[in-house]
Amino acid sequence: MILGIPKKRVLMIVAVLVGIGLIYVMGADKRASEGATGGSGGCQVTVTADVLNVRAAPDVHADIVAKFNHDAKTGAEPVVQNGFRKLAENKWAKTEYLQPVAGTNCG
Incomplete structure (x- = not known):
C-alpha cells in the first residue's frame, strides 16, 4: 500500500497518466506543425527570424496568435x-x- 492505496491501483493510475502524457506529447508535434499552417497552394516557407510572431491580421498591431x-x-x-x-x-x-x-509555389 502506498498512502493507503493498493499497489495495483497506484500502478494502474501511473500507467494511465503515462499513456495520457505520451498521447499529449505525440499530438504536440502535430499541433506544432499545424499551428499556423494551412497553406493549400503548395507554398512552404522557412522562418529566418529568431522568433516570428504570427498575427491575426496583416498588421503589426494585430493580435499575436502563434x-x-x-x-x-x-x-x-x-x-x-x-x-x-x-x-x-x-x-x-x-x-x-x-x-x-x-x-x-509561393506566387
Whole structure:
C-alpha cells in the first residue's frame, strides 16, 4: 500500500497518466506543425527570424496568435498584404522573415 492505496491501483493510475502524457506529447508535434499552417497552394516557407510572431491580421498591431522559432517550416498561401504573407485563415507573418522553400509555389 502506498498512502493507503493498493499497489495495483497506484500502478494502474501511473500507467494511465503515462499513456495520457505520451498521447499529449505525440499530438504536440502535430499541433506544432499545424499551428499556423494551412497553406493549400503548395507554398512552404522557412522562418529566418529568431522568433516570428504570427498575427491575426496583416498588421503589426494585430493580435499575436502563434510564434515560430528560427528555421521552422510552415505552409503558406501565395497571398501577400501590407508586407505580410497569409499562412492560414487569420494567421499572417511578415514576409521579410519568411524564405520560400525551393521547389514550392509561393506566387
